[in-house]
Amino acid sequence: MYGSLGRTVKIATWNVNSVRARLAHLLGWLDKATPDLVLLQEIKCMDDAFPTLEIEAAGYNCAVRGQKSYNGVAILSRTPLEDVITKLPGDPSDEQARYVEAVTGFGEGMIRVASLYLPNGNPVDGEKYPYKLAWMERLAAHAGDLLTYEEPLVLGGDYNVIPDDGDVYNPEAWREDALARPETRARFRALLNLGFTDAVLAIDQSGGAYTFWDYKASAWNKDHGLRIDHLLLSPQAADRLSGCAIDRGPRGLEKPSDHTPVWCELNEENPY
Secondary structure (H helix, E strand, O other): OOOOOOOEEEEEEEEOOOOOOOHHHHHHHHHHHOOOEEEEEOOOOOHHHOOHHHHHHOOOEEEEEOOOOOOOEEEEEOOOOEEEEOOOOOOOOOOOOOEEEEEEEEOOEEEEEEEEEOOOOOOOOOOHHHHHHHHHHHHHHHHHHHHOOOOOEEEEEEOOOOOOHHHEOOHHHHOOOOOOOHHHHHHHHHHHHOOOEEHHHHHOOOOOOOOEEOOOOOHHHHOOEEOOEEEEEOHHHHOOEEEEEEOOHHHHOOOOOOEOOEEEEEEOOOOO
């Protein structure tokens, strides 16, 4: 169903859990994996503290939406970034740094990408869960607007959503968690039903392909993971999908992020 027609563009998402603490890991991975676009989450620094010089030296342009000590998102691109948006529309009072969007060259045309860090939502009996659900509704509204452009679009990031029981090592243990509650999953399905394709599932539906392992309870060694980092593709991007994988390598490094990169490849040539 999916195959390469020539040159491809590699797009990755990675919650680095502090870009400065993980800079050596990030630069090493950029050199090894050679992605064209990287969507980062939880950079945990202000814009002026982001390691722009080091990343530019590695061959990437940067669009950053930072926040001191928490949250923060960025886009790295081998080609110039334009039309940068640093806030998810729909709530002018929301100051959390969770969304950045940009346009860049793609074959003979362009592609729009967004890096997003969706709220965790726990504990569910406080104000954080309603904020998460409202954020998801804002995302769906904006994504619906973006789909009307009928262009290649990738919404990638740490969604803090376990879409299905096959995406978690122990579904019962997570049943009432904000990442897996029915209300969360329903809103994620509503986003997909707008016309998006989950890149990982388009390539492999076998389950057990995790992107996050907690630092606690030897979760990594036991492979007690979750799939919460996703690449959602518009129809125009999904038509060009030639591959997708989860790179577990960085999670096994010393002092790693608790997430690992997910990447997909899109054909530059339009198949139609």
